Amino acid sequence: MRQLLLALASATMLAGAAQAATVYPLDRATILVGSPFDFKVEFDAVVKPEDVKVTVNGQDYEAVFGRKAEFVAEEKGEEDKVLGSALILRDLTIAAAGEYKIEVSAGSEAKSVAWDVYETIAQPKAKNIIFMIADGLSVAHRTGARIMSKGMTEGKANGRLAMDDIPPVAFIGTSSTHSIATDSANTASAYMTGHKSRVNALGVYADRTPDSLDDPKVETIAEALRRTTKKSVGIVTTAEVEDATPAALVSHTRKRADKAEIVGMMLDVKPDVLFGGGSAYFLGKDVPGSKRKDDKDYIAEFKNAGYALAIDKTELAAAAGANDEKLLGLFHTGNMDVTLDREFLKKGTVDKFPNQPGLVDMTKAALDKLSKNPEGFFLMVEAASVDKMSHPLDWDRALVETIEFDKAVAVAREFADKNPDTLIVVTGDHTHGVxxxxxxxxxxxxxxxxxxxxxxxxxxxxxxxxxxxxxxxxxxxxxxxxxxxxxxxxxxxxxxxxxxxxxxxxxxxxxxxxxxxxxxxxxxxxxxxxQGNIPKDEDSGVHAVDDIVLQAAGPGSEGFRGYMEQSDVYRVLADTFALGTAKD
Amino acid sequence: MTDTHRMSLTRRRMLSALATLPVLSLARPALAGEKLGFGELYKSFGVLGLEFSDKVKRLNGEDVTVKGFMAPPLKAEANFFVLTEIPMSLCPFCSSDADWPDNILVVYLSEKQTFVQYNAPIEVHGVLEYGAWTDPETGFRSQLRLREAAFNTV
Structure with a gap:
């Protein structure tokens, strides 16, 4: 017994003495077979390249990955502080599914991680996916929307929300890679890439260097669809189109605030439908109202790329019926006004932007447009201001937003009734403490x-x-x-x-x-x-760590069950569309 | 009656106090220039850009006085601050998901002044300037500025 204790103690001390390298993707990452991603190893110390040993399932990594990684002798932090050496291999793809054990060592540092590289079924289950996110959707928002919209008599609801008839199928754990708490960047990114990340990060693992655009990337769903299918991609939000949730479909940045860069990433992927606010980041710096720091005119760039443009509700209705291939709808310089202000009180900025469409108009127009593609589509619809009104504790506005979201869910259900090869997912990205x-x-x-x-x-x-x-x-x-x-x-x-x-x-x-x-x-x-109960530098109510309810109906929905990590949702989407099959 | 009398005295005393401050630093009259309201900055708001009002264009290079709220500054020693129409509930300098409203004015002070309670309205007077400008030190971009400015609480 004493010997065993001694052995344990020495083992612990050894482990304590050895510094641990960090490997991205992190341990227990799930990776869609064939999807490009960046492999990075960060050593705590400056090491010699000849001392670095990396094996994959016991073999030298170069043999398995097919390429040599770049060795960075010294990564630099703020004020040129030396952070240690690194190894980076970008755009790596793994063609065969299976468990991959990566073992890394150099000097006194060692780290071992395991990845699950998964393939999907060979035949798609559905032609279309409509993924509906009410940002911040908590149980109270649903209950409140139902009571406010339908009323209640003698303890029974006088009517049902559209989302009430979509089966709740899973509880989603939203925690991030560095914290139990979370934000809309890493949560939406987990849904849309299959990888968890850190608060504020989109489509990347958060590495240690200060540059927000050099972090190890993972593939987003829009990129996977472009790579493997001819399906259309639609993004609809009531926030700025470069806000975290819509950005998650296309973006790779450690900082969701890189909105000017995110517009460029949108153009790279070219969603067939892109509706929301946030035109300020499309305008060159000299245009009053612009929030760019360069002269790039993304309105012109999108037009050159074949987009028609709609800037209000009337133009949206006209453009939805037109035959242009791609449609950019920008209806506000910033976040769009909320339903209570837009339709009823005429407050907020409604006097400045009086003809904004709502989420229902945008969802209808998006479905009109996207359903013209015989190959099918992936549409993400976000009711952004359920969250944006929950932060400032404006519950009336948050509930009216939830009602509007529910009407958009009704539009999606109507579409799915006529097109039964459509999977509908209804969920939030994280909860609020309400x-x-x-x-x-x-x-x-x-x-x-x-x-x-x-x-x-x-x-x-x-x-x-x-x-x-x-x-x-x-x-x-x-x-x-x-x-x-x-x-x-x-x-x-x-x-x-x-x-x-x-x-x-x-x-x-x-x-x-x-x-x-x-x-x-x-x-x-x-x-x-x-009296507040969070630190005094926090300006508003914060996200809760509570699970999110995920509802789903249609082909593929059987993949959602029980408790799931947010990143596992992606795998069900990938399976539904058969994005990870052996090519040819 | 007594109350009114006392109030006017207080007001006069305050005005003269206000007058002395900028005269010392700027050698130009206090609260000079035309009043410009936040509602008067733009002729039109649109998705494709905003258009400055005729009043802003007319007053370019002139002394104006604008009432608003001081947003929490980028850093204590910054030589400018942002003037907003309503108090900022979010701090775009501090929070990555917060953003400035469309209608802000950037205020360059003629000399250091102690930053005030952000909750209270202030009156700023300075030389109006419009057009794109990047602050050389911070990279902060603005479309509308007050230069050589001074402010007082109201």
Whole structure:
């Protein structure tokens, strides 16, 4: 026993003494057979090239990979700090499926990782995939959208959302490679590449060098479709088209903020349909409103590449029926306005961009366009502002966005009814820390709004109405409304009321760079101060680590089961389209 | 009545205090120039670009006064800051997924001033300038600027 303990102790000490190299793709990576990716080894120390030993399943790596990797004697960090040596082999492909054990050593450093290189079934299960993401979609958003849109009597919903009849098939773990927490870049990237990554990263593993565009790449679904099929690719979002979720289909960058570069990556892949906001990054730097730092005119570049352009709802409707091969729809310089502002309150920037289409218009137009390809299509539709309104704790706007998302789901279901060779996936990319806990009833006695919150039996049912039957509540400021609370946030004032003058701005920065409660809401009658519970440099509510519910219907949906890592979703998509079969 | 009297006194005292500050540094009259509102900056907003208003074009190179909010600066020692119409809830300098609104003004101070509470409105006076400009030190791009500026709280 003592000997065993001693042996264990010495083994531990040895392991502690040896520095560990890092290998990308990381251990337990799943890689689509034939898909190009970058192989990188980072050593903690500066090592000699002749000391570096890399084997794959026991053989020298050059024999297996067919090429020699570039040796970098010294990688440099900020202020030229030496980070260690590295080995990089770009655009590697592995043609045969199987387990690959990579063993790396140099000096005192050693690392061993295993990759699962997988192939798919030979025959596609579906012709089309419609992948619908409500960014940040949590269970509370669904419940709230259902109650607000359909109403409830004696504990039973008075109607069903379109997404209520798509079977929930999996819980998705959204954690990132360096943290249990996550953002829309690495989560969407996991769905769209099959590889998990770090917060803010898209289509790459996050390496140690400061350059955001040199990180080891993995293939995105749009690239895989271009490589292996003649299918069309569609990207629809209510955010800027270069925002994280839409970018995940085409981009390779460590920093989602590289929006100017992401526009170029969009042009490289040329999605057949690209709808959303974010035109500011398409305009040369001298055009007022541009957010570029160069003179590139991407409006002209997309047109030269064969795109027709639509810049408002009217042009979108006209262009969707036209015969141009590719369609670029840009409807805002930044993020598009949310449904509550666009259709009802006319707040936000609706006065400046009065004719923006909604997600339903964009989804319909995209399906019209994409379904003309007899080879089929992959369409990603994102309701971006479920998340963008959940961050500032503007629950009314987030719920109305969820209702709009659901209407887009209805459009997708209608398409799938007529085209049963279509897989529909409905999911979020991550969750928010939000729950519905009851109602706020203005008719309750007193002036203190807190005392008007109804919980348990006292909550009753809200009195939203939808007299015009459009699926949206006629107004959100009814006398008995949902009370929704975040479990985290900055210091702010809870007003217990919808924000009718424009999206909620809970906190603003002070001169110490701390976020403090926005005084603009202090004097709303009954407002109470809510002490924040996250660091003071955080400006708004944050993402939750909770699992995401994934729903799916149609051929291929049987691939989603139980708990899945977000990156495993890609494998089901790849299988549905048979993207990993032996060629010829 | 007493209240009104007291208020006007306070106001006069404040105005004179404000007047002395910039005179010391700039040798030009305080709060000089025409008032320019955030709503008056652009003639049109569009997906393919914004167009400056006739008022901005007319006042190019002239002294103007603009009321707005100071956004948290890039760094404490930066010689410019961004003036926004409403207080910024996000800090685009700090947060990678935050972005500036379309209608911002970049303010170059004629001399160092202590940055203020970002929650409170300020009044900035300076020489209006429009057209693309890249800050040589930081690479920050702007379309609309106030040069030789000074500000005070309101």
């Amino acid at each position: 729950s519905i806990i009851g109602t706020v009833d203005d008719e309750k006695p007193g002036t203190e709004m807190r005392e008007k919150v109804g919980t348990y039996d006292n909550a009753g049912f809200p009195n939203y109405e939808d007299k015009d039957g459009d699926g949206y509540p006629d107004r959100v400021d009814v006398s008995r409304r949902l009370f929704i609370a975040a479990n985290n946030g900055p210091d702010h004032y809870e007003t217990f009321r919808p924000k009718l003058d424009g999206p909620f701005v809970p906190a603003v920065q002070n001169e110490a760079k701390e976020y403090i409660a926005n005084e603009a809401y202090k004097d709303v009658p009954g407002a109470v101060f809510v």
